Amino acid sequence: MSGRTLLDKLWDAHVVRVGDGEPDLLYIDLHLIHEVTSAQAFEGLRLAGRQVRRPDLTVATVDHSIPTADRALPIADDLARRQVEALRSNARAFGIELHDIESSGQGIVHVIGPELGYTQPGMTIVCGDSHTSTHGAFGSLAFGIGTSQVEHVFATQCLPLEKPRSMNVRVVGDLPFGVTAKDLILGIIGQIGVEGGRGHVIEYSGESVRGLSMEGRMTVCNMSIEAGARAGMIAPDETTFDYVRGRPHAPEGEAFERRVRAWSELPSDAGATFDRTVDVDASALEPFVTWGTNPGMVAPITGAVPELPGEDRPQERDAAQRAMEYMGLEPGTAIEDLEVDRVFLGSCTNARLEDLRAAAEVVAGRRVHPRVRAMVVPGSARVKRDAEDEGLDRIFRDAGFDWREAGCSMCIAMNPDVLGEEERCASTSNRNFEGRQGKGGRTHLVSPAMAAAAAVAGHFVDVRHWGTG
Amino acid sequence: MKPVAFVEGIVAPLERADVDTDQIIPKQFLKRIERTGYGDFLFHDWRRRPDGTLDPQFVLNRAEYAGARILLAGRNFGCGSSREHAAWALADHGFGAVVAPSLADIFRENCFQTGIVPVELPEREVESLVGRARQRPGYRVLVDVAAGTIAGDDGFLARFELDPFRRRRLLEGLDDVGLTLQHDREIAAFEARRRAELEGP
Ligand code: SF4
Numbered sequence: 001m002s003g004r005t006l007l008d009k010l011w012d013a014h015v016v017r018v019g020d021g022e023p024d025l026l027y028i029d030l031h032l033i034h035e036v037t038s039a040q041a042f043e044g045l046r047l048a049g050r051q052v053r054r055p056d057l058t059v060a061t062v063d064h065s066i067p068t069a070d071r072a073l074p075i076a077d078d079l080a081r082r083q084v085e086a087l088r089s090n091a092r093a094f095g096i097e098l099h100d101i102e103s104s105g106q107g108i109v110h111v112i113g114p115e116l117g118y119t120q121p122g123m124t125i126v127c128g129d130s131h132t133s134t135h136g137a138f139g140s141l142a143f144g145i146g147t148s149q150v151e152h153v154f155a156t157q158c159l160p161l162e163k164p165r166s167m168n169v170r171v172v173g174d175l176p177f178g179v180t181a182k183d184l185i186l187g188i189i190g191q192i193g194v195e196g197g198r199g200h201v202i203e204y205s206g207e208s209v210r211g212l213s214m215e216g217r218m219t220v221c222n223m224s225i226e227a228g229a230r231a232g233m234i235a236p237d238e239t240t241f242d243y244v245r246g247r248p249h250a251p252e253g254e255a256f257e258r259r260v261r262a263w264s265e266l267p268s269d270a271g272a273t274f275d276r277t278v279d280v281d282a283s284a285l286e287p288f289v290t291w292g293t294n295p296g297m298v299a300p301i302t303g304a305v306p307e308l309p310g311e312d313r314p315q316e317r318d319a320a321q322r323a324m325e326y327m328g329l330e331p332g333t334a335i336e337d338l339e340v341d342r343v344f345l346g347s348c349t350n351a352r353l354e355d356l357r358a359a360a361e362v363v364a365g366r367r368v369h370p371r372v373r374a375m376v377v378p379g380s381a382r383v384k385r386d387a388e389d390e391g392l393d394r395i396f397r398d399a400g401f402d403w404r405e406a407g408c409s410m411c412i413a414m415n416p417d418v419l420g421e422e423e424r425c426a427s428t429s430n431r432n433f434e435g436r437q438g439k440g441g442r443t444h445l446v447s448p449a450m451a452a453a454a455a456v457a458g459h460f461v462d463v464r465h466w467g468t469g
Numbered sequence: 470m471k472p473v474a475f476v477e478g479i480v481a482p483l484e485r486a487d488v489d490t491d492q493i494i495p496k497q498f499l500k501r502i503e504r505t506g507y508g509d510f511l512f513h514d515w516r517r518r519p520d521g522t523l524d525p526q527f528v529l530n531r532a533e534y535a536g537a538r539i540l541l542a543g544r545n546f547g548c549g550s551s552r553e554h555a556a557w558a559l560a561d562h563g564f565g566a567v568v569a570p571s572l573a574d575i576f577r578e579n580c581f582q583t584g585i586v587p588v589e590l591p592e593r594e595v596e597s598l599v600g601r602a603r604q605r606p607g608y609r610v611l612v613d614v615a616a617g618t619i620a621g622d623d624g625f626l627a628r629f630e631l632d633p634f635r636r637r638r639l640l641e642g643l644d645d646v647g648l649t650l651q652h653d654r655e656i657a658a659f660e661a662r663r664r665a666e667l668e669g670p
Contacts, residue, residue: 016659017652022634025652027659037552039502048646053656065500079500086502130551130575144575146553147504148582148645156649158656162632164574194487195545198574228548230574258669294487294548315486315543322485414496421519433491433549435514 003269006235007166007201010141010266014124016158023160029123029140030057031153032109033096035087036064036414037128041151042090050155055095057157059118060087062101063108065414068377068404071101080415094154107380107406110134110348114218115382117247121236121263126153131348131430132231133224137217138244139236139266141201144225164201164230165275168268171206173283178464180358181216182350182428182447184208185223186288188280190298197229200276203268204234208282214243215354222349223430226295235267289335289460290432290445292323297432301450301462305333326434327442328422335460338444342425343374343455344437345401347411350428350448351379356387359428359452360395362466368400369458375402375417377409401455413437426454470584472642476565476612478538480602481528488542489549490576494558507554508561529562533606541598542569547576556583566612568619570595581635582645586612588619594627601625614639 004012017025031054038060045052052058065080067073075081084101091098099105105116110131113119119135125142126132128150135142145159152159169188189196202224204217212220217234224232241260244250251259286300297320299306305324308331309316324330329338345351345359356376368374376396378384384406387393393403410417411429419425419441428451432443446454453463498510516527523530529537540559546569547555556579559567566586580587590598601621602608610621614636620626631639638645649656 017655019634025649025655027656027663036499040504040553043502043504050646077500083500083502128551128553130549144551146551146556146575146579146582148553149578152646152649155646156656157660158649158652160634160645160649194548195571195573198545198571225549228545228573255669259667294489318484319486412496414499431489431491431549433489435495436491439495439514440519 002273003271005166005268005272005274006139006203006233006266007141008272010122010124011163013122019160023162025158026124026161028057028126028153028157028159030059030113030118030125032113032125032127032132033058033060033150034064034109034127034129035062035083037147038090038150039083039086041128041147041154042094044148044151045154052094052096052154053157058096058154059099059113060091060096061099061106061109061112062087064408064412066101066407067415068407068409068417071405077415104381107382108348108351108408110222111352111379111383114138114214114243115247115380117244117250120244120250120259121240122266126159130225131222133229134218134222134348136221136224136231136233137214138240139233139263141231141233143231165199167197167200167202167229167276167278168274169202169204170277170279171204171208171282172279173208173281175208175282175285179285179287180447180449181212181219183285183288184282185220186290186295186298186445187285189223189227189295190288191280192227192278194226194294194296195228197224197227200229201231201233202227202229203274204232206282209234210237213354214239215352218352219349223295226430236263287447287450287463289450291327291329291335292320293326293432293434295430295432295445297323299335301335301460303335305329305331305335307331336462337459339424339459340372340426340444340454341423342419343372343451344377344410344425344427344429345375345448345451346377346379346409347429348379349430351377351383353383353386355428355448356383356392359448360392362449362452362463363399363401363456364395366399366456368455371458372455373402374400374455375404375410377404377417378406380406399456410437419443426451426460470642470644473565473584473586473639474614476538476586478565478609479534479536480539480541480598480608480610481534481537482541482599482602483528484543484599486543487545487548490547490552490555491549493547493555494552499552499554504557505561507558508563511558511562536563538563539566539568539610539612540564541595541602542567544570544592546572548573551575553579553582556580556585560585568595568598581638584639586614586639588612588629590619590627590629598625
């Protein structure tokens, strides 16, 4: 028998019942919920007279629609307030732990899961949110689900699922100086396309991936969904174990060491075969900037907005044309010549402590360009606290950045943090879809260091020339 | 969920690839805590001009596609956010089937959950349908879930795949959660096994 992949091992360990002509029934170890996609699931549960089977495996936070300005004020938006209140009363009624708006554990769901030690290797993790793929960085099978499936997990702690196919993205060669995890994943999406991972779980492998910190690995896995993949994951190793050790909800002492022994068995076996394998040359990557309206439309900072695809590819030509029109761009314009109005440092992709440090290093002693409005929205209350302990908030504030409370903020613009019509934004988030950050807003996805440099220069610049990455 | 055996009606062609769920239902409409009432906001930013009036050019606003029940889309339809609101909005607007060369994974699952038939056809066949829908305003097709076919009154006929379990769920309108709950003993046994494993010898 040939070896098993990480996906095979995770799958086999969680099958409650082999489907036999039906999908397998898979057990879920951790169910994360937030205010936007849970209300209707609780409602369905009530209507059917059902309970939450394992409230102890369910964790709630508020992140999507809450304001990131003064938290002492009531939420001004009626609907957002109703949503947050619904989550509160549901969490209370069903006995679910909630990291509420003023709690020290509050934050973006994909930031607090790992940070508080809920997220551990070898788990199955779901959330009514596509960026659940983030948690795959720990060597767990983590994926987003719809609200009906949220209800299903509430009632049964299981999901009937067909096993996805496996895809090995082998990153070969070293990441050059100044090229970050964000650039790596943008480069991968640029190469395989926004549909490249459809139907698959991507495992990222190779020395450059091994060399990434947990924060960097989370950034990579986070955007797997932008490549169309069901999930992304990275085999657990010492880096993973060191990160988890000592976290509030991680096992302790001998129990932890026993888990480590089990987790050490998870990496794909040497002889394991994948349904698909793609090689990505890390050494050829540069800092990237997206120019269009999906994350596959990327260009290196040294490059330009591309020429339109030929007449023989009408669909792609049409899509590129439409994207350029929306973004207010012409083919051939140098990326460095694009002036920005706003800079957003935040989101579950890039608002962890390491991201803020990288940006602060660029910003230190400099000033935000007078035309630019720039903001930092830490990924969690804890990231915010830790950053303040290091004095990062001072660096950002002195440079002219707005320093906010934790939440999703302008990644999705469901709260008052919204991009104006035709405003151009350098954003560390994950989606540059039309209207994502505000109707008519123009989003360019970049790494934290690149966003920071754009804030200072007032246009995109190659941060490698600033003597830092 | 109500059983779905057939979807019959007018075909509306939306000729764009990689349409994400932020376009299908923009986030400003996600703050409701109900499952219904999203139809008016379907494709909001494309359907309405900046002043809020309907854009007569947009396919769903054109008289010939009024009341359409089948949406024809480009590849990778429904990518992006996992919001089931996208499927709810389509259903609420009256759509019973989405036909595309490919549908994003989570969206496809959400269609099943909402009782929308997700139909994946080769690009060529989708293009052929688009051509018909444009040339013959009011063009109708019949999606037959049991047979796995989509047929037009002009002789168009294509087959699509549905796995047998999903097909049965659509046809019988089964309650997914109820089905899983029938395996309660196996779930409990799994939990006991797992607890023993985690606690160790
Ligand atoms: S930060 Fe953005 S992508 Fe992440 S969970 Fe929040 S809205 Fe979703």
